[in-house]
Amino acid sequence: MTLTTFWFIVIAFLWTGYFVLEGFDFGVGALLPLLSRSDADRRQVITTIGPVWDGNEVWLITAVGAMFAAFPAWYAHMLSGFYLPLFLVIIGLIVRGVGLEWRGKVTSRRELALCDAGIVAGSVIPAFLWGAIFGHMLYGTAAAAAVGGALSLTMATLHGAVFVALRTTGPVRARARRAALLVSAGAVPLAAVALPSLPGSSALTVPDWSASPFLWASALAAMATLASGTALIWRRREGWAFAATAGAIVFTTATLFGALWPAPMPGITVMEAASAPYTLTVLTWLGVIALPGVIAYQAWTYWVFRRRVSARSE
Amino acid sequence: MDALDLARWQFGVTTVYHFLFVPLTIGLGVFVAGLQTAWYRRTRKGGDGEHLLRLTKFFGKLFLINFAMGVVTGIVQEFQFGMNWSQYSIFVGDVFGAPLAMEALLAFFLESTFLGLWIFGWERLPRRVHLACLWAAVIGSNLSAYFILAANAWMKHPVGYEVVGGRARMTDLWAVLTNSTALAQVPHVVAGAFVVAGGFVIAVSGYRILREGSGGTAGLWRTSLRGALVMTAIAGIVVAGTGDQSARLLREQQPMKLAAAEGLRHDTSGAPFSVVPGLEVPDLLSLLAAHDPQAVVQGMDDIQRRYAASFGPADYTPNLPVVFWSFRVMIVFGMTTVGLSVLGLWLTRRRRRTAALPRWFARLCVLALPLPTVAIVAGWLLSEIGRQPWTVQGELMTAASVSPGVSLIEVAATLAGFTLLYGVLALAEGVLLMRHIKAGPEPMPVEPVPSDEARLTPTLMY
Numbered sequence: 001m002t003l004t005t006f007w008f009i010v011i012a013f014l015w016t017g018y019f020v021l022e023g024f025d026f027g028v029g030a031l032l033p034l035l036s037r038s039d040a041d042r043r044q045v046i047t048t049i050g051p052v053w054d055g056n057e058v059w060l061i062t063a064v065g066a067m068f069a070a071f072p073a074w075y076a077h078m079l080s081g082f083y084l085p086l087f088l089v090i091i092g093l094i095v096r097g098v099g100l101e102w103r104g105k106v107t108s109r110r111e112l113a114l115c116d117a118g119i120v121a122g123s124v125i126p127a128f129l130w131g132a133i134f135g136h137m138l139y140g141t142a143a144a145a146a147v148g149g150a151l152s153l154t155m156a157t158l159h160g161a162v163f164v165a166l167r168t169t170g171p172v173r174a175r176a177r178r179a180a181l182l183v184s185a186g187a188v189p190l191a192a193v194a195l196p197s198l199p200g201s202s203a204l205t206v207p208d209w210s211a212s213p214f215l216w217a218s219a220l221a222a223m224a225t226l227a228s229g230t231a232l233i234w235r236r237r238e239g240w241a242f243a244a245t246a247g248a249i250v251f252t253t254a255t256l257f258g259a260l261w262p263a264p265m266p267g268i269t270v271m272e273a274a275s276a277p278y279t280l281t282v283l284t285w286l287g288v289i290a291l292p293g294v295i296a297y298q299a300w301t302y303w304v305f306r307r308r309v310s311a312r313s314e
Numbered sequence: 315m316d317a318l319d320l321a322r323w324q325f326g327v328t329t330v331y332h333f334l335f336v337p338l339t340i341g342l343g344v345f346v347a348g349l350q351t352a353w354y355r356r357t358r359k360g361g362d363g364e365h366l367l368r369l370t371k372f373f374g375k376l377f378l379i380n381f382a383m384g385v386v387t388g389i390v391q392e393f394q395f396g397m398n399w400s401q402y403s404i405f406v407g408d409v410f411g412a413p414l415a416m417e418a419l420l421a422f423f424l425e426s427t428f429l430g431l432w433i434f435g436w437e438r439l440p441r442r443v444h445l446a447c448l449w450a451a452v453i454g455s456n457l458s459a460y461f462i463l464a465a466n467a468w469m470k471h472p473v474g475y476e477v478v479g480g481r482a483r484m485t486d487l488w489a490v491l492t493n494s495t496a497l498a499q500v501p502h503v504v505a506g507a508f509v510v511a512g513g514f515v516i517a518v519s520g521y522r523i524l525r526e527g528s529g530g531t532a533g534l535w536r537t538s539l540r541g542a543l544v545m546t547a548i549a550g551i552v553v554a555g556t557g558d559q560s561a562r563l564l565r566e567q568q569p570m571k572l573a574a575a576e577g578l579r580h581d582t583s584g585a586p587f588s589v590v591p592g593l594e595v596p597d598l599l600s601l602l603a604a605h606d607p608q609a610v611v612q613g614m615d616d617i618q619r620r621y622a623a624s625f626g627p628a629d630y631t632p633n634l635p636v637v638f639w640s641f642r643v644m645i646v647f648g649m650t651t652v653g654l655s656v657l658g659l660w661l662t663r664r665r666r667r668t669a670a671l672p673r674w675f676a677r678l679c680v681l682a683l684p685l686p687t688v689a690i691v692a693g694w695l696l697s698e699i700g701r702q703p704w705t706v707q708g709e710l711m712t713a714a715s716v717s718p719g720v721s722l723i724e725v726a727a728t729l730a731g732f733t734l735l736y737g738v739l740a741l742a743e744g745v746l747l748m749r750h751i752k753a754g755p756e757p758m759p760v761e762p763v764p765s766d767e768a769r770l771t772p773t774l775m776y
Contacts, residue, residue, distance in 0.1 A: 051434040054385065055427035062418035064392055069415040072407020072481070079396025079403075080717035087728045090393055091735060094386040098739060101382030105375065105746055275408040276483045282412060290419040298427055304438060 003280040007070040008270050010287060012257035014063035020249045021056035025049050027160015029123025032116060035164060035175045040311050047309045048167040053100060055298055069283055073273035077265050082133050089126045096122025127156040134256055137265060147194050154187035159245040166238040169310045177233055184230040191226050195219040215258045222251035318716045320725040321398040328390050330691055331736050335384035337690060340459055341511020342377045343452040346370060354445050365534050372755035379746050402705050402715035409475050409484040410465050417461035425454030460500050467496035469706050471567040498559040505552035506690045512546030513651050513682035518751055520679020523671055543658040550652030565603040568707060569612040571700035574632050575641040580613035632702040640695040647689035654682055
């Protein structure tokens, strides 16, 4: 395997980490109004992601930073090419971030409602746009963008609902389970249509989908894990259901990046876009040294906050 | 006005705005960690450290309100290179991207993850571990400053690279990370951040002392004021020393910036320092920039001629009034802050421990917030506008860096969007900070034993 191939896989890994981790953050934010009947409920829902969401978002910063370093031309064309959608993603992440950090520090109900509105909008908009951007990157059509956006939004929402069910007690937990079942009624058929129909609409960059058993296997695994996530949440196996929805996002992202190889955007091949071997070697050492540590201490965070969050009436 | 101008405005607006919050994140984080460390050490030995805990939580809350803004406005920075400056990104990515990736992997993860643990970990983690989490986050913030400033320094003084096929290629990472420009700039900017954060604490403490007089919790504010005065004075010395170092590097690496900052037209031996236009101190500029009163300092017109000869005809002069005046504003406002802190140290010296702080000084303290903030912004204007017309000194011009496919309307729309949103958020942040400063620290709970339920309550948020 060449360094370039290796770094394409690293970039895919970083985006996968981002979609899995911030995926449930987005889902929790999007579902905030549906899972809560009171201020205490809302606080309970938000507390499930309170300690971790900011660390999860750094996966995006790292993925984009690593693209800049390893594939400057891809980074430059993607960011300038998806100019307005990315502007909206950033605006979403800004209002969501300040909403999450400030909602505990404001005093009036109106300000609290504003913070919550920021969290909801700042979750729904980026969750949709990431799928839309990558859908468009693959096929260059508005239809692909719409389907991709709908798929990423519903999958993130399902993932977030399962996460809340896993991390809470009481009525919120029950509502989260119902929400997960409801959302999966949309997500599963959408995935079943979108993932296998990818080869049919591959006009632009995908060379020969049918010749790639890896993509088929990955797409099938994505659908299987998504469907099993629904079955597991139905049977109240929340931990396994979360593993399944996480797996669905992993396999979907793997399929996506498999399809982006070796020409992620029109006129750009991974080989041409890559940095020189010296830089890629330096980055490899950096990743080898730093990533295991990052994964270890982030895992520790989840361990520290492993206890379910209960409703409080303070 | 074309897309290039607006893209430059967008970079200026979003970067200056981002940098209003960064110094507080860097410096106030260390200050809060210092308070919590003092509390930890005092109470571990059974001493009474309640006032230190109250200060930790009070300034911790202000720190977090500010931290949120620093994080979210930082996202814009990383995306902006690709969005507005795609040609620049393609040219520099091989070199410039590495410190950015390092910043994310080594610094941002540390900062965000451990800050989450600190915010929610008050009752969950052992005290020692909880304190270590804050230090880890603070070290992350400071480390991020190093990496991004190393990247920025490379634009002004590119090292450790070669240009192959129209793209810069890194040949020596160590040279990039130990760039002389970076080694002078990192302590200058980080110490400047400590001056801003120290000024913030001085202003808040002064304001509280004015409100409360000598009663109430005045003793509390004396503690924070003393700490901040010490921090500001020490950081001020570092800023001055590294500023001197930066000036000497300018003479060698970016002569045009130095000439513009001084309005020096022609190559001059024994160059004078121009205090304001028309008032000059002979030989001082040569002395400052080369530590030799007779040294030659290059002048703008002569540099322009030399650059035109080697790089082709173009205007190589930056915006003169901005560079000239921002240099002076930086020095005067920065020095005033440090002078204020030295005066404060004298007024609160050990022998006057019991005396009340004079009210006139408490009033002056409030100025310690705007003064260093203006100084540090002026410093960035000097540094980055003085670099023009280059994005990478001697290699790539700003006009050749912009994204070719992005239209004027797109840049205008996003510039308007960011400006509008940033304005609203600045207002909200100001109101939030002011409200918490007015409310003062929360009283300590009488009953410290946490029940199981209470253990789930994050102390600082939600």
